[in-house]
Amino acid sequence: MNNFYFTTTLPYVNAKPHIGHALEFVQADVICRRRKSQGDEVLFNVGTDEHGLKMFQKAEELGLPIQEFVNKNAQTFIDFFEAFAINYTNFYRTSAPTHTAVAQGMRNRCSEAGDIYKKSYSGLYCVGCESFKTSKDLISIDTPNWTGWEKIEIAKNMPHMEILSDTEWLTMTQWFWSKRIQVCPDHLTEPVVFEQENYFFRLSKYKEQLTNYYTSTEALLPSNKLNELLNFLEQMEDISISRTKESLPRWVPVPDDDTQVMYVWFDALSNYIWAAGFPDDMDKVEKFWPGVQIFGPDNLRFQCAIRQGMLASAWFPLTKTFLMHGMILGPDGNKMSKTLGNVISPMDQLEKYGAEAVRFYLIAGIPTFGDAAYKEDDLINLRNSHLANAFGNLLSRVITLANKKELSIQSGLVSDKATKKIYATKKHVTHLYNTYELYDAVWNIHDLALRANKYLDEHKPRDKEADPLDVLQTLTDLWAVLRTLIELYTPVIPKHCATAKTMLETQEKWILFQKID
Numbered sequence: 001m002n003n004f005y006f007t008t009t010l011p012y013v014n015a016k017p018h019i020g021h022a023l024e025f026v027q028a029d030v031i032c033r034r035r036k037s038q039g040d041e042v043l044f045n046v047g048t049d050e051h052g053l054k055m056f057q058k059a060e061e062l063g064l065p066i067q068e069f070v071n072k073n074a075q076t077f078i079d080f081f082e083a084f085a086i087n088y089t090n091f092y093r094t095s096a097p098t099h100t101a102v103a104q105g106m107r108n109r110c111s112e113a114g115d116i117y118k119k120s121y122s123g124l125y126c127v128g129c130e131s132f133k134t135s136k137d138l139i140s141i142d143t144p145n146w147t148g149w150e151k152i153e154i155a156k157n158m159p160h161m162e163i164l165s166d167t168e169w170l171t172m173t174q175w176f177w178s179k180r181i182q183v184c185p186d187h188l189t190e191p192v193v194f195e196q197e198n199y200f201f202r203l204s205k206y207k208e209q210l211t212n213y214y215t216s217t218e219a220l221l222p223s224n225k226l227n228e229l230l231n232f233l234e235q236m237e238d239i240s241i242s243r244t245k246e247s248l249p250r251w252v253p254v255p256d257d258d259t260q261v262m263y264v265w266f267d268a269l270s271n272y273i274w275a276a277g278f279p280d281d282m283d284k285v286e287k288f289w290p291g292v293q294i295f296g297p298d299n300l301r302f303q304c305a306i307r308q309g310m311l312a313s314a315w316f317p318l319t320k321t322f323l324m325h326g327m328i329l330g331p332d333g334n335k336m337s338k339t340l341g342n343v344i345s346p347m348d349q350l351e352k353y354g355a356e357a358v359r360f361y362l363i364a365g366i367p368t369f370g371d372a373a374y375k376e377d378d379l380i381n382l383r384n385s386h387l388a389n390a391f392g393n394l395l396s397r398v399i400t401l402a403n404k405k406e407l408s409i410q411s412g413l414v415s416d417k418a419t420k421k422i423y424a425t426k427k428h429v430t431h432l433y434n435t436y437e438l439y440d441a442v443w444n445i446h447d448l449a450l451r452a453n454k455y456l457d458e459h460k461p462r463d464k465e466a467d468p469l470d471v472l473q474t475l476t477d478l479w480a481v482l483r484t485l486i487e488l489y490t491p492v493i494p495k496h497c498a499t500a501k502t503m504l505e506t507q508e509k510w511i512l513f514q515k516i517d
């Protein structure tokens with residue numbers, strides 16, 4: 001038996017769970033369920049990040065006390081986990097009273113390593129990202145809400161205005177009434193200037209150690225993201241890890257300095273090790289740490305660089321495996337945004353198709369490590385072809401036939417040929433699950449279901465003149481295949497598989513997957 005620690009990232013609770021969260025949590029849940037079924041002891045950590053400026057701003061906007069606001073929104077995540085059958089073992093909230101000791105404990109260890117110092121700092125800060133930006137991080141856009149007086153001055157001195165063509169005139173006017181500003185590429189808002197004396201973490205000290213770690217291991221999946229990470233590591237500088245207390249009174253205080261509070265990342269990133277037992281149960285840490293971390297594309301540098309620097313400084317082993325899932329795009333292939341009106345809500349999808357249809361689509365329809373558009377037609381097609389037509393139909397055919405021939409399908413011996421095929425599929429799919437290739441895993445399971453249906457077609461056990469022993473053999477082999485399909489599909493669609501198992505045991509027929517038109 002292995003000990004398996006797995007953690008998702010902690011989403012901010014300034015909004016309801018979106019489809020990207022659904023992808024991350026469902027992938028995580030599938031991995032952890034599979035590990036449990038293999039006999040591993042699993043620690044599956046989820047949680048919510050309830051600090052940060054965004055939460056304050058949103059609460060203020062709604063006129064709610066901050067704790068009431070975060071409680072309410074944390075609850076939407078708890079309901080979401082319940083609805084999608086996310087079978088976690090820990091739910092971490094950064095507003096929990098225990099969190100202070102955790103964050104401070106982590107900081108003290110970094111401080112003992114000589115990695116924390118004080119320095120005055122001024123920088124551009126994006127509230128949306130909760131991080132400082134350099135001009136390299138920003139993009140230029142035109143904003144039309146500007147009177148353009150400076151440009152009038154320029155234009156006054158420009159000759160030949162009267163000979164411009166229509167398009168030139170249009171471009172000219174657009175330019176005239178717009179102002180180029182530098183904004184955060186993710187939030188399209190201008191960063192604010194932040195000036196403070198803060199504590200800094202000596203992240204640059206770990207540049208080499210981290211670079212060696214990623215280049216000498218296969219810790220980061222998918223491996224095609226390695227270059228992006230190495231580039232970041234190469235430019236990595238020390239980071240500010242505190243703010244003045246008056247600006248953010250609710251945050252975790254810096255030990256021995258009551259004028260400062262811990263900066264959101266340094267504080268929230270300590271949750272992962274807490275979930276493994278730190279600081280109260282170091283035996284548990286020993287047992288479970290390090291583990292596997294899943295996160296989305298915008299979290300690469302925080303999870304793989306900043307957090308690992310903290311771990312290295314605090315003398316903890318680095319995270320063993322990093323899984324970076326892709327981004328789910330709108331049905332039109334563009335990034336989802338309210339302005340484009342292409343946002344898919346996981347709860348709406350759940351109401352429309354049921355939780356397990358959505359779970360199945362997120363695994364079988366979205367590549368495990370890549371960006372993809374969310375298409376409801378694909379969801380319907382995949383559910384119909386994989387689950388209703390292949391898996392469900394096989395189950396139904398086998399039970400019907402067994403009942404018609406008055407046979408108990410669990411009584412025979414599985415043939416060598418079937419045993420070999422089942423064993424090979426099981427071994428391969430287990431390998432895929434254990435290397436986090438979830439998409440490939442379910443497509444291989446589907447392949448077994450297709451072959452089994454074909455096998456049944458070829459053996460024609462329905463024929464009147466079919467040899468009863470032959471029929472029994474076919475049914476017994478397919479019974480073994482069905483048991484395997486159920487076992488392998490269980491991490492993805494647990495409820496349907498539980499029903500399928502009962503059907504197979506009692507030889508009673510229900511419609512397992514109603515086809516969606």
Ligand SMILES: [Zn+2]
Binds near residue numbers: 126127186
């Ligand atoms: Zn931003």
